Amino acid sequence: MADLTTTFLGITSPNPFWLASAPPTDKEVNVRRAFEAGWGGVVWKTLGEEGPPVVNVNGPRYGAIYGGDRRLLGLNNIELITDRPLEQNLEEITRVKKDYPDRAIIVSLMVPCEEAAWKAILPKVEATGADGIELNFGCPHGMAERGMGAAVGQVPEYIEMVTRWCKENYSKPVIVKLTPNITDIRLPAEAAMRGGADAVSLINTINSVISVDLDTMAPEPTIDGKGSHGGYCGPAVKPIALNMVAEIARSPVTAGLPISGIGGVTTWRDAAEFMALGCGNVQVCTAAMTYGFKVVEEMISGLSQWMDEKGHTSIDDFVGMAVPNVRDWQHLNLNYIAKAVIDEDACIQCGRCYAVCEDTSHQAIAMSEDRVFTVKDEECVACNLCVSVCPVEDCISMVAMTPGEVDPRTGDVVEKEYANWTTHPNNPGNTCASG
């Protein structure tokens, strides 16, 4: 069985699965249960400055969207940082770290954007023996209105400044957690780097209104007839998170900056995908909040089975392997030509591919009287829509044409050489001088 031991920023944990800063890590009792269940580490629920803690709403905090059979696909919350006293949290962290020296404990922090506030809290955190800190610049609701969280995370200069204060006043690794509620994720990542961050973690939750109650005409979750935007997470946000991770991993400015991947990690496969895009580990919140701590067992067994199958003996073997294959669109090979091919034996004749290609794509699928579906190569642009909607896995595949063959759609010979948009004759900004 592959060794899942992970060393991230010099912090070793038995596996790359950490619980993200959130309700699962809010209290000693939860964290102990999590470690007993097998989680490699936790990022403790975000702590605020000393004094009376924040208060949460006393009505519903969560809302969800579902797939068939009420499978939870996306979760939204209007919760704040910890609502328990700072001292109590620090004591618990100290105790748990002592009892679980082999697990990672990172303390998430969010205090006002003043150096004094950080200088006050950091020595206390240092004293707990925790392995590092994570700066919560991401919380999209409640805290931003108080000049913290996303309010800082959306201004790169603040990120740089706060990160620098932390590096100056704390000896262990500093992770900067990024908010996705921004247009270009590379800018806050670069700012964190300039401030001396040891790593970035992303994504925090996405601004969202999960649903509207059509009887009361109020957004959900509804508190006394009113609702507020919240933070969106869970399986539905994974594609957004993967893109943001990839942007940072492949940017020449931030390349090599360690990343802790967060956002919709629900299975071992999700974790492997984040790691392939450059994450040294992953953090999980919604999957635990949906199924309980036991899900980590599947993540562990699945990742090690896959690593064995691929011959990876350690995590580092595959971290970042997919990064070189993420490119800008204009660098994709326009001479690569594929065609959809339907496996008639696997086809169950539902006709969905036909309906969508005919109605919304390229009229490239023929349907016979007795419901045999075939691709018309002379029309197929290989858009992959049919593959996306076919209910049978692997029933339709995209088969690449061999150079030298004639594409029946264009009548052109398939070229062997790579050629992209930058050199394409239709591109007005064509870099090859023509004529």
Next chain:
Amino acid sequence: MSNSQMTSGIVSGRVPQATLDENFSDLHPGLAAHEAAVAADRCYFCYDAPCQTACPTTIDIPLFIRQIATGTPEAAARTIFNQNILGGMCARVCPTETLCEEVCVREVAEGKPVEIGRLQRYATDRLMETGAHPFARAATTGKRVAVVGAGPAGLSCAHRLAMLGHDVVLFEREAKAGGLNEFGIAAYKSTGGFSGREVDWLLEIGGITVETGKSLGGDLSLDALGSEYDAVFLAIGMGGVNALRAAGEDKDNVVDAVSFIKELRQSDDLSALPIGREVVVIGGGMTAVDAAVQSKLLGAQNVTMVYRRGKGRMAASEFEIELATAKGVRIIYNAQPVAVHGNGAVAEIEFEYTVEDGNTLSGTGEMFRLPADQVFKAIGQRLMDAPESVAVAGGKITVSETGRTSVAGVWAGGDCASGGDDLTVTAVAEGRDAAMDIHAALTA
């Protein structure tokens, strides 16, 4: 009450009331909301869906299932009723395993079809329990149509005609409307007086006058109807029963299965309904299965169904045969009745084994006897009371695609007419289509 399954003769109260209640409860109970959501989610929303093609009334199945999935079962019900006003009954009695569900792509692929019938029931129940009738009548046309027979074909035709603005008089021989929905369908398929409620609900469209206790050939003649009304639709089903042609057939307790079922369906206290300890049912169709299963459910100790040909030729579907055997009915294939023995009443029935050679069936000469307190004959119904003027071929009134008979101004549909299987849903389709043709003829 001291009777049990072992009590000799024909007696009532063989099983306790609680067991009877359970035995005659819904064969396919309705789905709860979440079950319906899960079942609906399995539908692929097929293009030109095979299930829809297989439905004799061509209900837009993918659409109604999607309407359930999106939380609007009432809209789903309207989709169903647009095509099939008896969609509620059909959801309960259609042999879906040989219709829509047989060709569902998920049946073909996985052997587990989308549960179309139960989803249809879910949608139609939701709308019907609101008490509202989903359609409004068009402005009256002043045309009058006589519909004879208030079974599924007659009801469907009458409803469509009324909706289109025609005035309909629905003549029915029995004291109640519903046809075999009321008198024939197995009790565990249509529970809680559903047939009667459905008829009342259907009639809310308005414009339909029901005249019960009126029969064609008795009080009514086709000639008279023809001259009084702008059109006539015949939907008289098949009131006759085929004879056994076995010696001693006239002995006591040898009865038609349909009469037994009718009595059972009209009984309001099944614990008072007598049933034999030894019951023999002769036949291999839906009626035979229903008679045999219901005998067993009433508490008969031994129920044997005897069919003269092999299993492959049986009209009952695989599902029904399994249902019968699961309830404890024994099925003997390839045996035909030759004589009924007994002193006044039947005591034994004698059979001869048969061999099939293509279509010809011959006795092997080997005989056997089964003890029998009761014998139910379920060897097919036949057309009765068809007016002499209309052409009949092969035991059915000859009709065109749209139900026109050989007599101008007279249409026919359902079991009494040629074409289609003898099923509730087919009768509904034929009634509806004839109504559309009558409408076209009357408004041309």
